[in-house]
Amino acid sequence: MPSATTSAVVHRNLDADFPRIVNGEGSYVILEDGRRIFDASGGAAVACIGHGDARVHAAIVAQLNQISYCSTIFYTTDVYEKLCRELVDSTHGVMKRAYIVNSGSEAMEAAMKLARQYYLEKSPPEPNRMRFIARQHSYHGTTLGSLSMGGHAMRRAKFEPMLLSCVSRVSRCFPFRDKHEHETDSQYVARLADELDQEFQRVGAETVCAFVAEPIVGAALGCVPFVPGYLKAMKAVCDKHGALFILDEVMCGMGRSGTYHAWEQDDGADPDIQTLGKCLGGGYQPIAGVLASKRVIEALEKGTGAFVHGHTYQGHPVACAAALEVQKIIREDNLIQNVADMGRLLSARLKDLLTSHPNVGDIRGSGLFWGIEFVTDKTTNEPFPSSLGVAHGIAELGLTKPYYIAVYPSSGTADGVNGDHIIISPPYNISPTDVEMVATTVHRLVVDYFASRKMA
Template sequence: MSHVFPRHSKLNPPTAVSGEGCYLIDASGKRYFDSGDAAVSCLGHSDVEVTKAIKAQLDKLAFAHTGFFTSEPAEELADLLVANAPEGIERVYFVSGGSEATEAAIKLARQYHVEKGEPQRRHLIARKQSYHGNTIGALSAGGNEWRRQQFAPLLIEVSHISPCYEYVLRGEAESAEAYGLRAAQELEDEILRLGPDTVMAFMAEPVVGATLGAVPAVEGYFKRIREICDQYGVLLILDEVMCGMGRTGYLFACEADGVSPDILCIAKGLGAGYQPIGAMLCSGEIYDTIANGTGFFQHGHTYIGHPVATAAGLAVVRALLDRGLMSRVTTMGEKLRSALVSAFGQHPNIGDIRGRGLFIGLEIVANRETKAPFDPSLGIAGKMKKAAFAEGLVCYPMSGTRDGKNGDHVLLAPPFIMTEEQIPDIVEPLRKALSKVL
């Protein structure tokens, strides 16, 4: 009997014993192509340079509390991230994962306005069908209704506007540009409803991951969002926990949208699974406001800036930049998407194939013409996950795509090191799983 508290007590998962490139291997020797570990393993499972960096750091220093010390790998990783970050980003606050990063971002936004002499700014606006983490603050910001439902009485007050979800929400006669402006207008409307001087920040994913299934905004949407935030003194927080660190073909996903946030959150691909690490990056203006005020960000965790975690992150980011992996993600993303379109583009139950780079979603529908989703009681996403896993594919199906209850999609996020020859290791198991489930 296991004494581990599992994610699901009615499931009995196999034991993973090793990893080799894009594959995970269980105790029976079965191999699984890893295309769905929540977009974490961007370098695969056996990167020698990263493991070497971790071992070397362990030999020098395992831990030093940031209340007393900084460390060399933390300083070097912060320098490297800032050197490649969007314009205006000057400081990095290391944490242990995505939920901690978004939680820290929310608290920093509030403290910034307090120290600026605007304590009335308390409202956070986010988007429906988003996901920002599982801590109470992060869960409150997220718009994933299924995850929020049972904890609703505990959640803090957050406004939610519509996502930029072209496949479903763009009108038939509406141009992409017009739709983007209409979607962005919801932010200004909500700011005015709440009171322009009471809103502290707007939080969004540049490419929505788990809840919507790799949905990028239409061109121009985030530029208009940036303008609205600037007009009303609202901070723009971009959550790149899942879509950042090269996943979309850009080190920072917001580069594709041509905007710079005030606060930016990263995790997952930052450590590539080799160590638990995340980070909240902020503008120099925000940092200076705190530094010239109390000088103390009233936040913190024991393991922030962990030397071994930051050593791993440093090795990962260097690999992303030095090995030409950004261009590889773009090229392989195009090839994988082309193969998916060839296999499923005319499938009667695949309504949309979307994404950027090696971050791709397939939306499953009951009727391709009307875009009607399957009845949620059928549990399509759960069955897809189980069927694909049986075929040797780890992918990330989710239900509730449309509104938290209706709709199903499959999210694909393979390692950046995958080859063109491995594309069938994704497409064929998906084809068999879809056939079996439907």
């Protein structure tokens, strides 16, 4: 196996020797040295039906036997049409059309351009609208446009001079760190909505295309759900100022949070544009997408009739076939209900086992999307400095004996640089026995990690 010094790959860490996966079976990935790792994070919350599902493999092969590539400048395919219809119908009339791309970053780029074009095509047009309001410490992708939308300091740092200047930010919705001691949920929501309203006024409401947010913040903060009523309140501010409401569900959507779309958990929070990704194709093919509402699509239909955007591999037939089969499995196997049921069990067991640990500050999430945030002191919630690499250390330890479990690590939780969390996001078809194993193994992993480093 190539070492870090002989590999030809531009790995995420050029100095690391990455273990090589040779197989995947259900909830397990199998490494070259024989280790069977329980994939309790689904990679980056991607592998929603596990690995090696023969039904998806068959759908991919069947599509390859028909056509493997479609130039969408000239043609469409049956599988592309069916997937987009499936996605649109899942919104029960909220969305009108879908646009299929290859990654979440591409989806956010498309959403930004679609929002801008909407204001050029609507009647009357509003050409001055070119700004976006997002949130601090957010993450919306890694291309220059999507990175500009995000507010994660560590991810942005090296590229700041290249990023767009048309994005401003308001506070995140993060009650563990930002809600005042005696503030009720409704008061907290009102404060955040007022801040957004003031930001519209500060930058000039007539210049803003949209407010952009993840309903449940994934990698940047570690599965932080919205406070009840928050999405509805933020949408109301957008409506007040004539702006669009864009929700990024690349990580938290497609059933991961216990409903097909996370925004369904807050009445009156229907988005104008929505991005989706990871659990769309479950990792079987690279695929993501954008959903656009009637309001947005009808403006284009009455205008030029074209979205000025495109990718060589958009609507790729093989990717669409994989995603369509994944979504069929989720629907026919009633997996969204299992996500909700197993999510409640996972939540309860994680809290039972870890709430009292001196370095566990918070356990939060929804469905099968749970984050554990680590602190140096539970009374102050002081984060660990980034130099210690706590979350990545826990994840690396998890791949060793006796744990053999994969969790997803991330840092910058507290302020964009410092702070650590891990994400637990197992497959939708997980069983109660699996849930118990995950919870007890994660408990042992956390306890052993801090004990071995004398941090507790």
